[in-house]
Structure formats: C-alpha cells, structure tokens
Amino acid sequence: MKYVLVTGGVVSGLGKGVTASSIGVVLKACGLRITSIKIDPYLNTDAGTMSPFEHGEVFVLDDGGEVDLDLGNYERFLDVTLTRNNNITTGKIYQSVLEKERRGDYLGKTVQVVPHITDAIKNWIESVAVIPVDGKEGPAEVCVIELGGTVGDIESMPFIEALRQLSFSVGQDNFCLVHVSLIPVLGVVGEQKTKPTQHSVRELRALGLTPHLLACRSAQPLLENTKEKLSQFCHVPAGNILNIHDVPNIWHVPLLLRNQNAHLSILKQLNLLDDAATPALQDWTRMAETFDNLTESVRIALVGKYVGLSDSYLSVVKALLHACIACSLKPSIDWIAASDLEDDSARLTPEAHATAWETLRNAACVLVPGGFGDRGVTGMILAAKYARENKVPYLGICLGMQISVIEFARSVLGLERANSNEFDNETPNPVVIFMPEGSRTHMGNTMRLGSRKTLFQTPDCITSKLYQNSEYVEERHRHRYEVNPEFIGILEESGLKFFGRDESGNRMEILELPTHPFYVGVQFHPEFKSRPARPSALFLGLILAATGLLEAYLGRHQNGS
C-alpha cells in the first residue's frame, strides 16, 4: 500500500478535503485504484451527534456510518463507497484502546498515548486502507489520508506522531506528504506572503515529517519568485510546489493539479511512474467547463431549518447541482428559513415573512430536506401545502416526506391535529410514529441508518420510471420515525399513494400524489448517492418537472430511447 498524506497549515478551511479528493481523482485518472481515509482529531466517536449548524451536514454511508461531510466529497469525486472505519476520530481510537484495556489485553502495562494510542492509529489506518471501496476485488494501490485540523493543534499530535511512525515503517517509496497551506496577500496590490507557510512547514518538520509537495492556496496564481522563496525556505523542490488559486468551481481543482503535473511529482515519490498512464480527465474538463458556461438557471426553494450554513445541506446542494448540470441549467438555490413562513413570523418579523413567501412563490420547485426537532415544522407544512395546492414540483426528503403526510392528513383528511410523535406525543392522529428497527424503549441506537431496499409497488409511477423501472432501489437512511401503517389505507383512498415500501411492506419509503405533476416524498436520502456524472434520479425528476421537461423525458425513456 502506498500512502499520500494531506495535512493543512496556517488556517482551517483551506479546502484540504477538496485538495485531497482532487489528488485522488488525478491519480485515479492515471489508472491507479484509490481509497481514502479522513482523520478527525475531535473526541466525538462519530459525527452523528454533531449539530449541522456548527459542523455542516452529517454524511451517511451505506453501512450506516454517520461521518464527516468530507467523506461525501471523496465518494463523489472518486466514485467509491466508503465504510464507517474510513473516518477515524480521536473518540474511536480511545474507545478501542480503552475497550482493550478493560478486556485485559494490556495486562500489567501502563497504557499510554505513545505507544498504545499511536499503535492503534497505525493499525487502524493499515487495516482500513486495504478494504476495497471501488467495487473491485483486492486492496487499492494508493490510500489518500486527510488529516483534519491544522498542524500544531494539540488534539492532532498523537495522529502526527502515528503518521510519522507510519512513514518510517512503510518506507520512503510508499509515503508522500502533501502540505496544504495559504499564501495571503496584504493590501490591494500587495506581496504574496510566504512566512505563514514557512512557519507551518517548520512546525511539521519539528514533529518529524517533511512535506514532499506543497499545495498553496491563493487568490491569484503564485508568482515565480514566491515559488522560489517557498522552495528555498521550505525544503521542497520548486517543481513540487503546487498552486491552487481560486477557480470558478471545484471541478477545476483536479485539472489545475494535473496541469501542474502534480501526479508526476507524487508518482515519482511513490515510485509508481512506470505503472501510471497520462491522466486525460476529459469528463472533468467537460463538467467544469459546462458549469462555467451555464447561462440559464432554475430557482429552487430550499425550505429548511439549518439554512444559515449552506454546508448543513451540502449533499443536497451537490445533488441539485448534478441534476441541474444534466439539464444544462445553473442551480439558483433560494434558502428559506422555514420558521419565516409561519404566521408567528408575520407578527414578529413581518419583513422576513413577506420575503420568505415571495421567494417561495417565485421558485420553480420546492425542496424540504431532512431535519430533526420541531423548529420550523409549521413553516415546512405551509410550504408543502403551497406546493401541493399550486401544483409546484415538490420533493420532500425524510423529514420532508413526513411533513407532506402531516400536511395531507390535516388539509385533505381534515385531521386538524394530525402530527408526528416527534413533535407531539399526545396527538390524537399520529400519522408519523416512532418505529425503530430494534428496541422501542431505548432511544440510543434506534436510528434506522444506512442502505436499505425500497421495493416499488407498481411500475406505473413517476419515481419508478425515474429509477429506470427498477424493481427496487437501495438508498441511504437516517431516521427514527415512519409513516404510521394504520393511516395508509385512508391516506391512499384520498389520493396519497405509497409506491415504494421496504421489504416487510410496513415502512413507507416513497409517496406520490398522482394528481400532481411532481409531488414526491422519500423516507430515504437520495442526495448521498448522487454523483457528478450520475445525478440522483429524484433530483433529476424535480429539476425536469420544474422546467416542464419531465413528461417528455419519461415518454422518451418509456419508448426505450
């Protein structure tokens, strides 16, 4: 196994994840098989308990792992399927060491950060790196490891030490370190400053790691003399100083790296030059350029709870982008805080209320994404009602599907207090209930997580056609509540059809309103499996419906062309 370690210096938020996944893309284009590991030095065992407000979305994997959103980047860029163990956190490492300590595995020994924690990190990396993630057999050739945080952080120290030891044990030819850093410019026509990078490289070297390549982030392309200075002071050959300057969209980053021959420097370090092809990257070039040249846009109202931070819905945003690009459209996402649509907001913040409604009315389609807790639920119900009554294309994801069931029960069935038990435990009409796969009495570990099968009940519905008439789909889940099976009869009689169900037939997975041009709710999260060149069927359906092209698309598809 060959390792490419990506570290970051100077400040956080440099786009280390995009850099690391882009390195993976370029190496993959050289014909190598790639896997990746993300290290998050925080103490949480996984991202499942972290607030999207603070940390962005929780990404969900096939195996049910709730992981850092960077793993989403890797899956999308490298088109791989990662496992929960591809995300290492301090919490996971300590947990495994402490479990061993309790079992008596270290009997008689003093258990310490070095060597026990560092050994656990090394073993974890080496055992996860060999898990195939690209659908082929046998281990990948190169494992890209991204170390979260900034070099010098107290919490990343055990990882740095473990990685230093790893670099030594795997040997020179199998280890390449790329350090991502920032080159700021002071003043309007100021100079490109190399000092912060010099300091962070010095810090890295003091810890026993020497970067083989520098990936310098900057607003404008680096000047030659900046590169020379960096080379001289950072002990990195000039040819190995890469520059990732600002680009119009992130799909340019692999191209930027390829154009600077990043792959040659990395392959040389890893002694792989003889095994690698020239990276053509036609698909990426086409995607990046198509994106740059889009002129027409489509307005999508995204009505959610965490709209302050766009990373909270990162995969939804990416899935919309993939679908729009497939339709040669630029996504224009109008973020609406669900609570602004509510009547209370009309009294308390009338301007925000008016703007939210105007935005909703101007949108070509409405999307209500997943979420937890009751904040904004009333506003989401209003948005679903608006879309249903005005025949505006609607896609409800997870909570968004539950919302449409509540709305339909209230407005169409006349069950005024219909609700989800998540928001009202006393409701006389619990149309959405707690339906764990395991224990009903314990809240911990009761989330339905990861990939599950949804079987289509009929081929004669929009979603089945969008999924190419497959008998079933496998999408990822992350929820506790479900549509109450006791209400299915009356909901269906009144026109809300549950065309997709789980294998037991008890869990409703897909709903449609056949009298509406596109009113779809799904209990799963289709956004997690959307890929740049393979948009999610449901997001594509939403965008096609929003632009009036859905019928033609489905017709074409049925004729087999």
Ligand code: GLN
């Ligand atoms: N809060 C809802 C549930 O737990 C929806 C979850 C979600 O949207 N991911 O079922």
